[in-house]
């Protein structure tokens with residue numbers, strides 16, 4: 001199992017506009033059966049972790065019909081409305097504790113850090129992020145929610161073109177002797 005940050009980004013490194021719009025992304029052409037597309041990635045995902053803004057976007061976009069079957073942890077300090085009948089838990093526990101619970105729930109499958117960028121950064125800070133997958137859309141936004149606001153060294157593992165998207169998969173290069181993993 002591994003912990004992945006899988007996301008789409010503008011070419012200039014933003015994953016949403018400042019007002020949390022993804023219109024620039026959802027209008028792009030992608031082959032869902034093509035390389036590095038979401039359906040094949042999601043097949044190996046056993047648990048999700050996301051920040052509150054991402055959760056609120058999903059709830060708005062899906063009109064409160066939760067689309068994920070995997071157990072999900074939402075990092076927040078607020079008492080947000082939960083979807084009915086879905087395995088979604090709100091938490092402000094440390095990312096290490098949340099990660100341990102997500103790994104256990106995933107039962108050998110991968111953990112997906114859905115976003116935003118700083119949440120992925122918090123997992124990287126704790127030495128718990130293994131891979132970063134980015135689908136770059138052919139657009140620049142000039143400002144917005146940052147892709148991954150940290151200094152990280154990454155090793156490029158895979159590249160693909162999927163219609164409008166330039167897709168990259170990277171391994172997070174950790175310092176020798178890092179011991180934060182459970």
Ligand SMILES: NC(=O)c1ccc[n+]([C@@H]2O[C@H](COP(=O)([O-])OP(=O)(O)OC[C@H]3O[C@@H](n4cnc5c(N)ncnc54)[C@H](OP(=O)(O)O)[C@@H]3O)[C@@H](O)[C@H]2O)c1
Nearest residue numbers: 007008015016020051052053054057075076077115116145
């Ligand atoms: N392009 C894509 O594929 C893609 C993917 C994912 C997300 N997005 C979008 O990108 C935007 C990301 O927004 P964002 O940067 O605001 O990030 P976010 O990570 O979704 O949400 C940030 C919020 O999460 C909570 N939080 C973060 N860390 C926490 C911690 N350790 N403990 C407790 N709560 C914590 C805080 O909310 P509280 O105030 O509730 O504590 C914080 O303000 C959203 O619009 C989302 O829809 C795009």
